[in-house]
Amino acid sequence: DQQVKQNSPSLSVQEGRISILNCDYTNSMFDYFLWYKKYPAEGPTFLISISSIKDKNEDGRFTVFLNKSAKHLSLHIVPSQPGDSAVYFCAASAAADSWGKFQFGAGTQVVVTP
Amino acid sequence: DTGVSQDPRHKITKRGQNVTFRCDPISEHNRLYWYRQTLGQGPEFLTYFQNEAQLEKSRLLSDRFSAERPKGSFSTLEIQRTEQGDSAMYLCASSLVTGLSSYNEQFFGPGTRLTVL
Secondary structure: OOOEEOOOOEEEEEOOOOEEEEEEEOOOOEEEEEEEEEOOOOOOEEEEEEEOOOOEEEEOOEEEEEEOOOOEEEEEEOOOOHHHOEEEEEEEEEHHHOOOOOEEOOOEEEEEEO | OOOOEEEOOEEEEOOOOOEEEEEEOOOOOOEEEEEEEOOOOOOEEEEEEEOOEEEEEOOOOOOOEEEEOOOOOOEEEEEOOOOHHHOEEEEEEEEOOEOOEOOOOOEEOOOEEEEEO
16 A cells, blocks of 8 residues: 555656656655655665654755645745756655655656756 | 664575675664565565573574674674575665664664575
């Protein structure tokens, strides 16, 4: 059962514009959410996280928004840069699991064009 | 390099053979996780340890899979009697969990790519 879904497998955006990546989840027990970035032949790298007590978290060019009622989160990258071209995964975990396991979405391939 | 390391990076084996992978976590991290990733999918949780204790195992972890973390430092993942369906990237991650910090990101290694012929 896929509890975390990223419905857009790919996204192409022009350099300097905003990238918006979306993620939906079904498990209402999830209370901690993260975004990871992955380059080919490397492991995922942590980008930004948000707990369910917040609805927004910002770190430099990256902002994550959480809408608990809609069970939806999004990642905004502004401005997009060529080095942002990668696969982005959202992940979720729950206190009930002691935040011990992350459920990942299938990923969104972002391509930033000049 | 003080990140998570995994060995080997690539493994090609024949169906029916046993394979073992090693993961060295970030030294001060008390939690260690194993995930499996197949093409076009995100990482799927397999199991995790807190210190030496294996706290959870996924249903994905069949009887042919066993993981250990004997001294609470490095971990091994063994697959017995490999099948072609075991071909995947096996990712290890670690994190530090304390009483003060419930939320914690996991730091991933580069993975071991297994190909079963």
